[in-house]
Amino acid sequence: MKFVDSIRFRFAALFQRSQMNAEMEEEIRSHVQHRADDLEHSGMGRADAERRARIEFGGREKYKEEIHQAVGGNFIETCMQDLRFSLRQLRKSPGFTIAAVLTLMLAIGANAVVFGVMNGLVLRPLNVAQSESLYGTQYGNNPTWQSYPNYRDLRDRNRSFEDLAGFNFAFVGFDTGRDPIAATGFATTGNYFDVLRIHPYLGRFFHASDEHGPNSAPYVVLTYAYWHSRFQDDRDVVGRTVRLDQHPFTVIGVAPPGFQGTLMFVSPDFFMPVLNEGQLGAWYPNDRSNSGGLFETFGHLKQGVTPAQAMADVDAVGLSLEKTYPKEIAHKHTNLDRVGLTSFGPPVRAFVVGLMMLASLILLAACANLGSLFAARAADRSREVALRLALGSSRTRILRQLLTEAILISFGGGVLGLVGSFALLRRLSTWQPMPSVPIHLPVTPDAKLYVFALVMALVSGFLFGIVPVRQVLRANPYEIVKAGSSGRIGRRLTVRDILLVVQIAICAVLVTSSMVAVRGLVRSLHSNFGFEPRNTMTAAVNLAMADYSIEKVPAMQRRMIDAMAAIHGVEAVGMVNAYPPLVYASASRRNVFKDETSDLKPANAAIAPYSFDVSPGYFEAAGTSLLAGRSFAWSDDKNAPAVAVVNREFATRIFGSVTNAVGRNMKLQDGTRAQVVGVVEDGKYLGLTEAPEPAMFLAALRSPYAQSYLIVRSKRDPQQLAEAMRNKLRELDAGLPVDIQTWTSLLGTVLLPSWLATMALGVMGLMGAMLSITGIFGMAAYAVSKRMRELGIRMALGAKRKEVLQAALGRPLKLLAFGSAAGLLLGLLGTKVLAYIVYQATPKDPLVMAGVVLAMLVLGLLATWIPAQRALAVNPMILLRDE
Amino acid sequence: MNDQAQLLPGTLDLLILRAVSLGPLHGYGILLRIGQISANALLIEQGALYPGLFRLVRQGLLKASWGTSENNRRAKFYELTVAGRKRLQEETDSWNRLAGAIAAALSQQPEEV
Numbered sequence: 001m002k003f004v005d006s007i008r009f010r011f012a013a014l015f016q017r018s019q020m021n022a023e024m025e026e027e028i029r030s031h032v033q034h035r036a037d038d039l040e041h042s043g044m045g046r047a048d049a050e051r052r053a054r055i056e057f058g059g060r061e062k063y064k065e066e067i068h069q070a071v072g073g074n075f076i077e078t079c080m081q082d083l084r085f086s087l088r089q090l091r092k093s094p095g096f097t098i099a100a101v102l103t104l105m106l107a108i109g110a111n112a113v114v115f116g117v118m119n120g121l122v123l124r125p126l127n128v129a130q131s132e133s134l135y136g137t138q139y140g141n142n143p144t145w146q147s148y149p150n151y152r153d154l155r156d157r158n159r160s161f162e163d164l165a166g167f168n169f170a171f172v173g174f175d176t177g178r179d180p181i182a183a184t185g186f187a188t189t190g191n192y193f194d195v196l197r198i199h200p201y202l203g204r205f206f207h208a209s210d211e212h213g214p215n216s217a218p219y220v221v222l223t224y225a226y227w228h229s230r231f232q233d234d235r236d237v238v239g240r241t242v243r244l245d246q247h248p249f250t251v252i253g254v255a256p257p258g259f260q261g262t263l264m265f266v267s268p269d270f271f272m273p274v275l276n277e278g279q280l281g282a283w284y285p286n287d288r289s290n291s292g293g294l295f296e297t298f299g300h301l302k303q304g305v306t307p308a309q310a311m312a313d314v315d316a317v318g319l320s321l322e323k324t325y326p327k328e329i330a331h332k333h334t335n336l337d338r339v340g341l342t343s344f345g346p347p348v349r350a351f352v353v354g355l356m357m358l359a360s361l362i363l364l365a366a367c368a369n370l371g372s373l374f375a376a377r378a379a380d381r382s383r384e385v386a387l388r389l390a391l392g393s394s395r396t397r398i399l400r401q402l403l404t405e406a407i408l409i410s411f412g413g414g415v416l417g418l419v420g421s422f423a424l425l426r427r428l429s430t431w432q433p434m435p436s437v438p439i440h441l442p443v444t445p446d447a448k449l450y451v452f453a454l455v456m457a458l459v460s461g462f463l464f465g466i467v468p469v470r471q472v473l474r475a476n477p478y479e480i481v482k483a484g485s486s487g488r489i490g491r492r493l494t495v496r497d498i499l500l501v502v503q504i505a506i507c508a509v510l511v512t513s514s515m516v517a518v519r520g521l522v523r524s525l526h527s528n529f530g531f532e533p534r535n536t537m538t539a540a541v542n543l544a545m546a547d548y549s550i551e552k553v554p555a556m557q558r559r560m561i562d563a564m565a566a567i568h569g570v571e572a573v574g575m576v577n578a579y580p581p582l583v584y585a586s587a588s589r590r591n592v593f594k595d596e597t598s599d600l601k602p603a604n605a606a607i608a609p610y611s612f613d614v615s616p617g618y619f620e621a622a623g624t625s626l627l628a629g630r631s632f633a634w635s636d637d638k639n640a641p642a643v644a645v646v647n648r649e650f651a652t653r654i655f656g657s658v659t660n661a662v663g664r665n666m667k668l669q670d671g672t673r674a675q676v677v678g679v680v681e682d683g684k685y686l687g688l689t690e691a692p693e694p695a696m697f698l699a700a701l702r703s704p705y706a707q708s709y710l711i712v713r714s715k716r717d718p719q720q721l722a723e724a725m726r727n728k729l730r731e732l733d734a735g736l737p738v739d740i741q742t743w744t745s746l747l748g749t750v751l752l753p754s755w756l757a758t759m760a761l762g763v764m765g766l767m768g769a770m771l772s773i774t775g776i777f778g779m780a781a782y783a784v785s786k787r788m789r790e791l792g793i794r795m796a797l798g799a800k801r802k803e804v805l806q807a808a809l810g811r812p813l814k815l816l817a818f819g820s821a822a823g824l825l826l827g828l829l830g831t832k833v834l835a836y837i838v839y840q841a842t843p844k845d846p847l848v849m850a851g852v853v854l855a856m857l858v859l860g861l862l863a864t865w866i867p868a869q870r871a872l873a874v875n876p877m878i879l880l881r882d883e
Numbered sequence: 884m885n886d887q888a889q890l891l892p893g894t895l896d897l898l899i900l901r902a903v904s905l906g907p908l909h910g911y912g913i914l915l916r917i918g919q920i921s922a923n924a925l926l927i928e929q930g931a932l933y934p935g936l937f938r939l940v941r942q943g944l945l946k947a948s949w950g951t952s953e954n955n956r957r958a959k960f961y962e963l964t965v966a967g968r969k970r971l972q973e974e975t976d977s978w979n980r981l982a983g984a985i986a987a988a989l990s991q992q993p994e995e996v
Contacts, residue, residue, distance in 0.1 A: 027910060027933070028930075030909065030958045030959070031909075031910045031929065033954075034909070034912075034952065034954060035929070037954050058931065063930035063931065067937045070937045071938070071941045
């Protein structure tokens, strides 16, 4: 009760201050009048009496202040005063203020962006109800992917999930009646929406009860975004028939606005039952060994079941399935993960955490930078502080005022940084790095971000604000006022020196890591892919989108290849089924057995190379060099004996050497006996970081597949070539959607992570460089301004330019050298960490070392240039007259 | 003036309570009353009175109201509240105990220790 009263009183006192002031004023006037009356009685003139009375009363303002203090309500008042005073102080030194605010803005902005990404990708759960109990499985013989029969068994036999749903991708030609456009959808199990517990925005969803075997549920559910962009929010769309790859499907509903599928960074256009995927191309609901059946399965864990228990349960089901179907399944350990990132989870998390660490380094460097700026400022103001102390101001008051300044700056920097990061995140969330895949980064800023940035800003403000505290507490007003402004020039190591070294070291770490990253990227771009992506155009053609039956596929593909070869300036043409190496990280492995193996169960496989089905001419078009034997010919079709081309790694591992391999036989999973007819060079197939992997090429003619890439090698201008290719393909079939790109741009996908990492590190390195410039500049400028008088005397006594410079800038440069060395060392040690997110990050790179040393040197020169000019421009006469 | 004693910290409040206990007074009146009851032995700067007055009002020991003084001027009059009277009694007792103890201690002769 008392406490509440006290609070009320304080606020009342604050808000009624003007009223209180008037009352106080009147009371004091009354007092003075009464006193004057008395004095007048004793014979004084009225005017004299009143003056005398006023003097006797004492310091009116002081007592008014004391009264305010006595009744409380003073704290907020004092804060407001501090605020006004600080603002005035900051306005008086705009250079300092701008530098400090900008420094902090960069640091807070960088942290907020990284936090935004982390928040969007890692912290924020999927936008569905009870997402905390939603877990996805990776199970089967391939991480993530699994066959449909396996899914069905897992769904029915596990005891951990309430229900299990799954989805796959469907890349289709989506035709609303006028215009077939390629669209990306999720082909899901019937219970998908029920497992997720979401409800349609319009119409209805499909359910498990709609599934009556393959191709029984030709239904489409649109995502809200696709409904909005493709159907212009047309509510009558429900019930309409659309064509997916020429097959009629009925639109039955629209998903709610916030729902963008169960993958964080891919937003599909529509959902369809996976059982109908057979209509759209090769999908084998009954083939247990086809692991491409479903991309991921997931479900809510039952009440009380831990993820570990569920993993053990799924493992048990997997092992028993392996026992039942040894030919089709080789079970690997199950991993359960939160739905949304699936198998991308660990690398994404590692990447984001790495970024977060770098961003906090930036913040730390900025804090060190600002700390030394504030310390220098406090030292400069020691006279002012001393005077205020001497005039009776309390130390707490002075400290509070310094801290207010720091917090003002941190607040300003924080708000600016937040605004910048907001804009950047907005851009990121609408960013489409790959035109053919609806990648979507869910990094829209939310309240958590604001809180994070503000807390960050205030904490850092407090951190650098307390740096000069010791200085103030120690200050002896008498000494400082007596000593004058030049003060003592400390030769010992000060807090500022240490802060500067720390800051430069951190910045050097950032510069080092960004250089390592850039070098890594450059090197991985120039590493040997096993093919030559330059001067190569690709055309993605899915004949299923124009409803070619599988029997018609080989002839049409042959016609396309011939048409491409007829284009003027084309040197070679080939074709690869599904995707070319490295594109969309889609390379798959196939089991290969020794010729003498008769029991073809997966466990007996001799090797599991990456496998591609290619046409004649592929190696020439791709620029893959043939080491021995021959490549494919048009005669290697279904009627001829099976032949294979393997790479060097395959040949040496299985047959001992390249020359040994040609002419030898092996067995494939389906029992086919294939003869090795050629050996090609090694290459990269799934990712750029991989070690040399075995690979095998089979004749595409033997296993027709509707989805393929045409590879066209030509030195012609890509734009013209693409146009010519498009025209030729249109002549063959006008209704066939094609996607023509250079192979290099297709590789953007596989390079995207490392490109992103390099960009991020590059930006961080740049920020580090900027911070070290401001840090060194601040220190050098301060050192010069402090020693102006000494420098003047030196010059008057005939010191040479070099000596003056040495005296003025020797120390900052020494600190710079020391900090850079430390940073370089730390940075090189840190590349081990970097290697997780950057390809080919190696510390043993003389170019990187030289680059860092050079960069820090240039930064040092840049930062000390202006102070050096100032030191050299010292005019001893003017300076000495000044003092 | 030199024989006036400096006020001990905290004693001004006690003196104000005592002065007001004899009847409602305005600020200047309180000052005069203190001078009167202490035989002008205490040095109080006039303005120093007011923070104390506001504090006592805030603590609920005094209540204030505007009125007209004997000089026919508008003035703020202070009077004791019940709590103020109680506090005055307590403070007086404890002051007396303290003063007695100090006085006794100081009046001891060396041989008596």
